[in-house]
Amino acid sequence: MAEAAHDEVRAQGDLIVARARLWIGTPYRHQASCRGAGADCLGLVRGVWREVRGAEPEEVPPYTADWSEAGGPEDLLNAARRNLRSVAREEAAPGDILVLRMIEGGLAKHVGILGRAPGGFETLIHAYSGHGVVESPLTPAWRRRVAGAFRFPR
Template identity: 35%
Template sequence: MRAAFVAEVRTWLDTPYQHQGRLKGVGVDCIGLVVGALHACGLFVDVDPTGYDKRPDGTLRARMLDYLTPVALDEAQPGDILLFHFAAVPMHIGVLTGPDMITHAYSRNRRVVEHRLDERWRALVASSFSVPGVE
């Protein structure tokens, strides 16, 4: 299932960024990408918050802990979810799509992108999680 989930995530590449978007090819945000790819793989994990501001309130980690299994970053595998902090607040997620690759809907790029999980990005990782059904 890991390979299928990663393959599905990659089909969302270049989808435009849209706050609270949930549609491949139309518009998606970071959570929408993860939820949409999980649903496309037949996995319905209830991690989909709604009605959130563009600057989340810091509750994302707690919600993820309710539904996902924490894993150490050095043990994370493709298909695991990474939670990033900006300004000390965990507020952005992406999918590890290779040993040092991440795919995420990134507002600065205005689309879903895949790039290296370099030292800069690695330093922003607040937590990493496996998804029930993907492991």
């Protein structure tokens, strides 16, 4: 990657992580996307998108808390592919979006924003039931669940 492009990716990633961290402490609310009031995992990414990019690229249809439990299409991965740029997991940088499978072999149905702690280890900024928006270490258990890595478009 050319140095100028690398600097652009880093600057955009720093902005996305800074915005995402402003959401930490937002309570978990299914289908919500309002900093401070409530968000689910997708709502966090949608809210950060609006703060960084403006209008969302597509309308999100209503979904239940247990959507895709019984199988079906990879809705979350397909939406990421339509609206974000795919990157190899080993090339993912802070500010990139990670789409995760909650169970091995299951559909991808969780999403978070890759961060980096002051100690240099990777983190995941995400929202989940019972915890709200948090920043967690990207442990091996979370790493195994990554189904795709994506970057906001330029």
